[in-house]
Each structure stands twice: as C-alpha cells, then as structure tokens.
C-alpha cells in the first residue's frame with residue numbers, strides 16, 4: 208500500500224500547476240450555470256487551451272494516475288471542469304477509441320480533443336430509462352444509410368451538441384439486448400427536432416429529441432450492427448467508473464468553504480452542525496482514498512473500469528446530496544435564495560441519484576455482479 | 586502511487602486467515618462463548634508464535650519489523666474471526682512489557698472509561714483505581730468501568746477500526762451467503778430486491794471503510810485516523826444489524842453468530858475513544 212507518487216508523476220503535477228497558475232487568470236468570466244450556449248463557448252475554449260498545452264487527451268490517453276493528478280490539480284486551482292464536453296471526452300471519445308475503426312478515430316477523436324466538436328448522449332427514451340434495452344427508436348437500412356425514427360429524452364446538452372451517440376433498434380424481432388446498434392448522429396441532419404426541457408433547477412441542460420426519418424451513413428456505426436448493447440456497456444463503464452472523480456475534490460473544497468462560512472457567521476458553535484460537517488469530512492476523505500484505490504487497481508489491470516464504479520457512484524451521489532443539504536443548514540434563510548450558488552448546486556445534486564443509472568439500479572448491479580445474488584424476484 | 590495490497594501483504598493476510606480458520610473456526614468461537622471470561626492461552630501463544638505481537642517491533646528486539654499497514658491487515662483478520670482477548674493492548678505493550686511479544690504475558694489497559702479483560706490479564710497498565718466489574722454486553726469481552734478516563738493512543742483507535750472492518754466484511758459474507766441459500770416464496774431471498782439492496786449497501790460501507798482504514802495506516806494522519814474510525818464503526822455496527830435483518834428470526838437467536846459481531850462492534854466502538862472527539866478532530870481540520 209503506497210500513497211506516494213513517482214518522480215515522473217510529481218513532475219507532471221508540478222508542470223501542470225505552473226501552467227494552471229499562468230493560464231487561469233487569463234480566462235474569460237464564467238457564464239451563468241444555466242446559460243448552455245455560453246457554456247459551450249467557454250468549455251470548448253478551455254478544452255482548446257488544454258489541447259494546445261498538451262493536456263487535451265488526459266481523460267483517455269493518459270495513465271489513470273496521471274489523470275487523477277490532473278483532476279486533483281485542476282479542481283484545486285479552480286479550473287473549469289469538462290462541462291459541455293462531458294459526453295465527448297468521458298464517454299463517446301473513450302468508446303470510439305476502444306471500439307471504433309481507424310477511420311472513425313481519425314474523424315472524431317481530434318475534434319473532441321481540440322474542443323471543436325461537442326457530443327451528447329441519446330440513450331434514454333420516454334419508455335426506456337432504467338430499462339435502457341427496451342428502447343424503441345427504429346433504424347432501417349436504406350442502401351448505405353440508416354433511416355432513423357423515434358424519440359429520445361433527457362438528452363443533456365442536445366441544444367449545443369454537434370454529434371450524438373445514439374442507440375437505435377436495428378432488429379425489432381431479436382431479443383431486446385440483441386437488436387441494438389450504436390450510431391454517431393450529426394445533430395444538423397434534417398429531421399431532428401430538439402425541444403429543451405427545463406430542469407427543476409431552472410436551467411435547460413437537457414432536452415427531448417424527435418427523430419423523423421433522419422438519414423445516418425452506415426459508416427457512422429461503431430461496432431457491428433445489432434451488437435450495440437455490448438458497445439453501450441463499454442460506454443457506461445466509463446460513465447460510472449471515472450466520470451465523477453474530479454467532483455470529489457470539488458466537494459472537499461466546498462466543505463472547507465462551508466466551514467469558513469459557518470465560523471464567520473457563528474453557526475460553527477452549533478454542535479449538531481459541526482458534527483454534520485465532520486462526518487462529511489470523513490466521507491469525502493474516504494471517497495478520495497477509495498478513488499485512489501480504484502485507480503490503482505485499474506492501473507494494475509489496465510483498461511476499462513470495472514463494476515467497482517457502481518460502488519463509488521452509489522456512495523458519492525448520496526454524499527453529494529448530504530453536502531449541499533448541509534450547505535443549506537449553514538446558510539440558514541439565505542439557502543432559499545435561488546440565485547445562491549450552493550442553492551443551485553443543492554437543486555442540481557438531486558439528479559445524482561437518478562442520472563447515469565439510479566441508486567436502485569446501481570444496487571442491483573452491485574448485488575448481482577459483485578455479490579453474485581440471483582436475478583429476478585422483483 | 587500504488588494503493589493496493591502488496592504481494593507480501595496479501596500473503597500475510599492469507600497466512601493469518603488460514604491460521605485462524607484452522608485454530609479459531611466456528612466451533613472454537615462457540616466454545617469460547619460458553620466459557621465467558623476465560624482466555625485461550627494456547628491460541629494466544631500460537632498467535633504470538635506467528636509473530637502477531639511483535640509484528641511492528643524491530644527484528645533485533647525479537648519482532649518481525651513490519652509497519653502499521655501490515656498490522657492493520659492482520660487486525661482486520663482478527664476482527665473477522667472475532668478472536669477474543671486484549672489483543673490491541675498487548676500488541677501495543679510489546680517491546681515495553683517483558684513477555685508480551687512471546688505471548689507469555691497478557692497485557693491489558695483501560696481505554697476511555699472501559700477496561701477489557703482485567704481478570705484474565707497478567708499485567709494491567711494505567712490508572713485503574715476504583716475499577717468496577719460490569720456485566721459486559723459482549724460475552725467474549727469482559728469489562729470493568731474505570732472512573733478516570735484513560736487516553737486512547739492513535740494506534741489503538743486504528744487497530745480497533747481494522748477489527749471493525751474485518752467484522753463488517755464477515756457480516757457481509759454471512760448476509761450474502763444466507764441470501765443465496767434461504768428460500769421463501771419459491772426462490773432464494775437474495776432475488777428479492779429489498780434483500781439485495783441491504784447486501785449492496787453492506788458492501789459499499791465495507792469498501793469505503795477499507796479505503797479509509799488502509800489510508801490512515803499509511804499516512805498516520807490524525808484526521809484520517811478519526812475518519813477511518815467513524816466509517817469502520819458504521820460499517821461494523823450497521824453491517825451486523827443489516828446482516829441480522831437478512832437472517833430474519835434466525836438472526837435474533839443466540840445460536841446465530843450475528844449478535845456476537847454486533848455486540849463486539851459496540852464494545853470496540855466504546856474502546857476506540859470518544860466518537861465526539863473524533864468528530865471534533867475532523868471538524869477542526871476544515
């Protein structure tokens with residue numbers, strides 16, 4: 208058990224720190240959390256800077272430890288997070304890198320890394336959420352195109368995306384996991400209607416998508432026809448395995464800010480509140496160590512993160528909600544001001560136990576795939 | 586950074602687990618329950634012979650020369666098997682009290698307001714004036730109450746946390762084993778989601794506690810020790826309770842081992858220092 212970093216890793220950290228301290232002051236002001244067109248410009252601009260400085264591919268090109276250091280340092284320095292580039296950098300990109308042809312890698316990876324193109328994820332449908340494999344959006348083959356009709360829902364950043372990782376049903380007669388195909392859909396293709404949905408936090412971060420005879424070249428298919436479920440599992444393991452790591456560092460920062468706020472306002476004298484903050488400190492300190500444990504394991508076994516990501520995601524999503532509930536306790540009446548940053552975060556945190564697989568689904572995964580309990584009997 | 590067990594640490598874990606499986610399995614555990622207050626001196630000598638008490642002592646002092654992470658790995662196994670006796674106190678006395686390393690001298694001392702195994706021990710350290718015997722909730726840990734609050738060294742807190750972790754891991758295994766094998770409504774109860782989710786949460790608490798305990802053993806940082814302690818207590822106490830729930834009526838019997846884990850988890854939490862103090866350490870660090 209070793210928690211020290213190699214000389215090479217420490218060098219990477221030092222260079223990154225120096226670069227961040229030179230770069231961050233020159234960034235334009237952050238757009239409002241609800242302004243997605245503004246955030247697209249801001250987030251892709253940041254990705255461009257990372258790319259030009261040689262850090263563009265850190266999310267999937269670098270070793271897990273290097274990536275961990277990157278997330279730790281950028282978050283500590285208050286740098287922007289992946290934001291609108293989330294899907295491209297954290298799941299479509301890694302999926303194409305793992306499953307795509309050389310031509311596909313050539314076409315799609317660089318633009319994501321340069322911050323030129325933004326992706327969204329068209330998996331969920333109105334009648335297929337937790338039961339994702341029940342999806343019904345149809346794709347029929349016409350020559351060298353798929354013609355797609357159906358609808359998608361909860362598609363994050365659809366409004367500002369250039370590409371969509373889309374799941375379609377190519378064989379309606381096959382068992383439901385077998386007839387699915389993974390396609391890259393250009394968001395400017397005719398027949399796509401995006402209707403933004405307002406979240407409970409007031410922002411329009413996701414949307415409904417209506418697809419009406421959208422023509423997608425067969426060359427945009429990643430993996431074989433009807434083999435999309437397997438490809439999807441690769442995508443989801445990236446989503447659950449590593450997508451929240453940087454946020455743990457952010458939560459630890461918020462915790463420190465909460466304590467400072469409480470000390471200033473006098474709330475600190477409340478032993479119950481102090482206890483809440485103490486337990487959160489224990490929680491996030493352990494979640495960080497668990498991250499290092501998982502990363503070390505991934506580094507040793509190489510490649511795609513395992514179901515351990517579900518363990519992390521389960522605990523983290525609840526801890527995040529507790530954190531911002533406690534923030535409301537620290538703020539007192541000010542917590543009811545919707546313009547307060549922590550209030551917005553508190554509202555946003557409500558999605559964490561739902562998005563990327565609900566807590567109930569994660570528990571099923573842990574129980575069945577890690578503990579080997581039988582399926583069924585629901 | 587390679588935050589995983591090394592080959593040597595894994596071998597150490599396997600070694601002690603095999604020793605305990607053979608020497609302190611279910612029958613021995615239940616026999617000990619039937620002889621409360623009696624310490625198995627032969628087992629104690631065997632543990633000493635395997636190097637337990639001298640694990641962290643330098644080799645020229647008759648020890649094995651390993652570190653706190655290795656001690657934590659070993660105490661996790663001791664906690665898993667519910668080995669009785671003043672293990673932590675004797676371990677920490679090795680090198681100071683003659684005969685502790687070799688197992689000839691059993692040492693205890695008070696932690697907080699509690700003194701375990703006072704009658705069975707050869708040496709009682711610390712201020713125990715006015716100690717009063719209590720009827721211990723844990724049949725495998727006789728207790729006295731002492732009027733003067735005794736300090737709890739950081740290593741003791743961490744070793745108890747390691748034992749809690751082992752106990753939590755064991756109750757997880759027991760719960761999952763039972764959920765696979767017990768049938769109701771024509772299928773294993775583990776197929777029911779309400780049961781499945783209890784088991785999943787058990788695992789999550791174990792994994793989080795393990796990361797915290799191991800990290801604290803590596804860094805020895807007082808804030809991390811406090812965190813490890815609280816998370817390991819939670820994993821052990823909640824783990825035993827949820828394991829009991831999964832066992833249904835059987836779990837509520839003296840015959841099942843679940844209550845032994847729960848009661849020992851309570852006692853360890855009582856011996857590891859005040860949880861309020863740990864919380865204040867964590868709060869002050871913010």
Ligand SMILES: Cc1cc2nc3c(=O)[nH]c(=O)nc-3n(C[C@H](O)[C@H](O)[C@H](O)COP(=O)(O)OP(=O)(O)OC[C@H]3O[C@@H](n4cnc5c(N)ncnc54)[C@H](O)[C@@H]3O)c2cc1C
Pocket residue numbers: 327328329330331332333335336337338360361362363364413558561562563564565566567568571585778
């Ligand atoms: C902020 C946000 C962003 C999102 N972004 C995207 C995106 O970009 N792309 C995309 O494709 N999707 C996205 N989603 C969708 C998300 O993946 C789904 O909401 C999620 O998988 C749950 O599906 P559902 O909403 O249909 O709920 P349902 O599946 O209808 O679930 C409703 C309730 O029933 C429970 N439930 C369902 N099945 C079971 C079961 N087998 N056992 C126990 N309980 C069960 C659930 O846990 C939940 O409590 C996003 C969601 C949110 C909230």
